[in-house]
Amino acid sequence: MRQLAKRTGAGIAAAVAWVALAAGAAGCDAVPLGDGAKARSPESAIKVVPEDGAKNVGADRKVAVSVREGRIERVRVVRIADGRAQSVPGGISGDGRNWSSGAGRLTGAATYTVDAVTTDGNGHRRARHTTFTTVVPQRRFIGYFTPENRSVVGTGMIVSFHFNRPVVNHRNRAAVEHAITVTADPPVPVAGHWFGSDRLDFRPREYWRPGTAVTVAMRLRHVLVAPGVRGIQHKTIGFRVGRSQVSLVDAATHTMTVQRDGALLTTLPVTAGAPDHTTYNGKMVVSDKYEVTRMNGDTVGFGGEYDIPDVPHALRLTRSGTFLHGNYWAAPSVFGATNTSHGCVGLRDVRGGSPLSPAGWFFDRTLIGDVIEVINSHDTQVAPDNGLGGWNLGWQQWTAGSATG
Numbered sequence: 001m002r003q004l005a006k007r008t009g010a011g012i013a014a015a016v017a018w019v020a021l022a023a024g025a026a027g028c029d030a031v032p033l034g035d036g037a038k039a040r041s042p043e044s045a046i047k048v049v050p051e052d053g054a055k056n057v058g059a060d061r062k063v064a065v066s067v068r069e070g071r072i073e074r075v076r077v078v079r080i081a082d083g084r085a086q087s088v089p090g091g092i093s094g095d096g097r098n099w100s101s102g103a104g105r106l107t108g109a110a111t112y113t114v115d116a117v118t119t120d121g122n123g124h125r126r127a128r129h130t131t132f133t134t135v136v137p138q139r140r141f142i143g144y145f146t147p148e149n150r151s152v153v154g155t156g157m158i159v160s161f162h163f164n165r166p167v168v169n170h171r172n173r174a175a176v177e178h179a180i181t182v183t184a185d186p187p188v189p190v191a192g193h194w195f196g197s198d199r200l201d202f203r204p205r206e207y208w209r210p211g212t213a214v215t216v217a218m219r220l221r222h223v224l225v226a227p228g229v230r231g232i233q234h235k236t237i238g239f240r241v242g243r244s245q246v247s248l249v250d251a252a253t254h255t256m257t258v259q260r261d262g263a264l265l266t267t268l269p270v271t272a273g274a275p276d277h278t279t280y281n282g283k284m285v286v287s288d289k290y291e292v293t294r295m296n297g298d299t300v301g302f303g304g305e306y307d308i309p310d311v312p313h314a315l316r317l318t319r320s321g322t323f324l325h326g327n328y329w330a331a332p333s334v335f336g337a338t339n340t341s342h343g344c345v346g347l348r349d350v351r352g353g354s355p356l357s358p359a360g361w362f363f364d365r366t367l368i369g370d371v372i373e374v375i376n377s378h379d380t381q382v383a384p385d386n387g388l389g390g391w392n393l394g395w396q397q398w399t400a401g402s403a404t405g
Contacts, residue, residue: 046126050132075115141225153367154369156371194402280374280381286317286372
């Protein structure tokens with residue numbers, strides 16, 4: 001049986017290059033229920049308002065987090081607009097069960113992420129991650145994009161725009177693409193590629209050179225994208241490329257070799273997707289880092305097979321739920337010997353996560369934008385629009401997806 005939700009290849013929304021203290025309701029790797037991963041009851045669930053995935057949320061709304069059992073350890077609400085992340089203030093109630101931002105602290109045309117960590121009576125941490133977008137003025141067009149302004153990223157970073165409205169006409173797509181320029185110092189050719197009508201990615205022919213300074217200029221203001229609909233953004237952001245780190249996961253030998261600036265750094269034992277839930281082959285780019293996350297089979301098409309609220313050291317590789325993460329529930333003998341996951345790549349860890357574990361060691365040395373490539377898995381190649389998977393297209397294929405020719 002193949003991994004159901006991995007096949008969607010959904011478009012990517014704006015991402016936050018922040019090493020999160022919490023995230024959740026994602027992922028594909030776990031132990032079956034009854035073997036140490038018990039589904040949470042509704043009473044112990046973390047409730048977040050606005051709901052996950054909500055769109056056109058009014059700027060007068062407040063953000064609220066609540067639990068019926070346990071206590072809220074921390075909540076971080078982040079606004080992402082024009083490539084900058086800004087925290088939204090709020091406070092925890094005296095009983096520790098509620099957090100609120102108060103009303104009037106949201107702004108329009110922005111993406112918000114909510115990351116909450118709670119603890120139960122035994123001190124176990126649980127996490128939830130949600131996103132929502134606020135209302136965009138009628139007949140206005142904006143792009144949510146990654147990476148974050150002024151961030152330091154890995155050499156595989158792809159600049160990705162997800163637009164609030166589809167751009168159906170080819171001429172309008174060309175106008176949008178002309179209005180966004182991505183330049184590098186030292187200079188290299190950079191080209192755009194459309195995935196459908198609402199996503200536009202940019203990348204060079206090869207991975208960025210370490211130390212490259214990249215500038216993204218958005219001149220979308222007044223650009224016509226549909227009858228009566230025009231862009232409103234006029235902004236320039238930038239990011240810097242850090243050292244080169246590329247990791248190769250061999251699903252057949254159950255190992256991951258980590259290369260830093262072209263030299264072998266280490267080889268780590270892993271467990272990849274089991275024969276009936278194999279891991280994608282191909283090049284995947286780290287798009288988010290979570291110190292702890294919840295992994296729930298319901299979110300990736302596995303029903304109630306698993307629900308682990310405290311998966312440590314999780315690195316997102318695809319939009320559809322593939323992660324490389326710490327695994328504390330499998331026997332140590334599994335790593336380097338057999339593939340047991342539901343499609344993710346697991347590194348040995350302990351409950352709560354340890355910086356001294358293989359997973360903790362790798363997490364601390366990974367940047368958003370680092371490349372992790374999987375080979376020798378009995379699966380297809382990851383779709384180029386599933387996360388930042390554009391490196392799986394050759395340069396000719398990539399430039400063929402440009403609307404500007």
